[in-house]
Amino acid sequence: MSEVIAALELGGTKTVVALGNEAGNLLEEFRFPTTTPEETLGIAMDWWRARADIHRLGIASFGPIRIDATREDYGTFLTTPKQAWQGFSLTEFFHRHLCGVKVKIATDVQAALLAEMDRGAALGLQDVLYVTVGTGVGAGICSHGNLIKGTLHPEMGHLMVRRHPDDSFVGACPYHRDCWEGLASGPALEQRWGAPAHELPEHHDAWEMEAYYLAHGLYAACAMLSPERLIMGGGVSQAPGLHAKVASLLDVYSAGYFEALGKRLVAPLLGQQAGIIGALLLGAKS
């Protein structure tokens, strides 16, 4: 019988726990609200223990968190507005409570990227970028099949993109004001236009400007990393027609130097399931 692998997706508001097999197929899952570390992870452990002996665990987590396994503080949350989680170490917690367990951790968007590469919108590819546009703007990057980790925060949201000439909005980022996230996230859209993204009609000027910013950020990734595929997901990305607008701007910015980049842009295929599947794949490789 194949080993059962545990998976955990820690989100800002909801948590998903699951069990799956080594091939990365989910067997069973359970969703509940994220509260304090002890309570949230206690529920997760009770759920796993009632079903299987856990030897391997993959985690897809909100950040900022140390994801470089060579560092002593691997799996520790850093400065985050979620006070209860700041400084909390996932690896320490699970090593104490699940004796001998092997733990592998990535960010939520990195996990989603791994899942899309395993069975979704980037099947069989090695150089892929996944950007998620919602409450924040974040990215995961695989180069030659390996997640890029760097020292911390290779998440792209705080890139400074060129401002749209008609945009006088000051920006929504508490650190940089008008970085990529500060100009293109859901909260930025809402603050700039006075209505949340899902209430802005398809032909509203908001979407031309949003496409401009998204294309600029994705173009920067192309100039720096030259990925084969660009996956754009997250709530804001689902606005009707937005993908096509961004793709056509990417073609313009390629300017005959790069081959037309627009065709590299796709939507994710796994939807809500990507994070927990990615966590399971991490666990299977731990």
Next chain:
Amino acid sequence: MSEVIAALELGGTKTVVALGNEAGNLLEEFRFPTTTPEETLGIAMDWWRARADIHRLGIASFGPIRIDATREDYGTFLTTPKQAWQGFSLTEFFHRHLCGVKVKIATDVQAALLAEMDRGAALGLQDVLYVTVGTGVGAGICSHGNLIKGTLHPEMGHLMVRRHPDDSFVGACPYHRDCWEGLASGPALEQRWGAPAHELPEHHDAWEMEAYYLAHGLYAACAMLSPERLIMGGGVSQAPGLHAKVASLLDVYSAGYFEALGKRLVAPLLGQQAGIIGALLLGAKS
């Protein structure tokens, strides 16, 4: 006796050939002008053959050139203003003329990066960016010790950076006008200010603006890749005081979100030798 490795550095105007050992130490080298592919590479082969049997060859080349070894056209020059080299395949040439030779190719700046990581300004590090600022602006990136190759052109020069508010210069890039290279290269400096970089005095306004652009490009790499070290080389980078100006702007752009990034910026240590040493290291690993 240790095997002798061949190394070739192909530059736009000059070519360097060398022999070295498996540890990457140069034994002998020879420099001559780059002309046509057949003449240039013929001189290289004659020089090697007169000295040793060649089984492994590392190449640091100008671009654009295919550097993904999994592709059929690995080692082939793409659209380049150097007509005689366009479409020419280095791998095909050497496989035909140096029977059984193993060839490994990287761009000139990637080779310089490998050399600096082996024995220079990034000794022992795994996540490093090397940017060169001269006739063009180019970069090489290592993530977890592996060169990032992507599909093509992960060289950063065509990044679109935010324009300096006082800069009305249209830009020098024939494709994008005011991309990073179009605003910050040596020719851009000369066209904007009416004098070549080495004639612009240290306290000329040119250098504040140049530092602004260089810091923006390097900041983008930090936001996307989070490298441990940023090496800035190339002729323009050697202007007195420029490194310090760029480092201090990097601290400003970190904005308390990233730890102050300025201290990650260093100058290369290997100077002119970096390219050929990197080529030798590539050959030793081929």
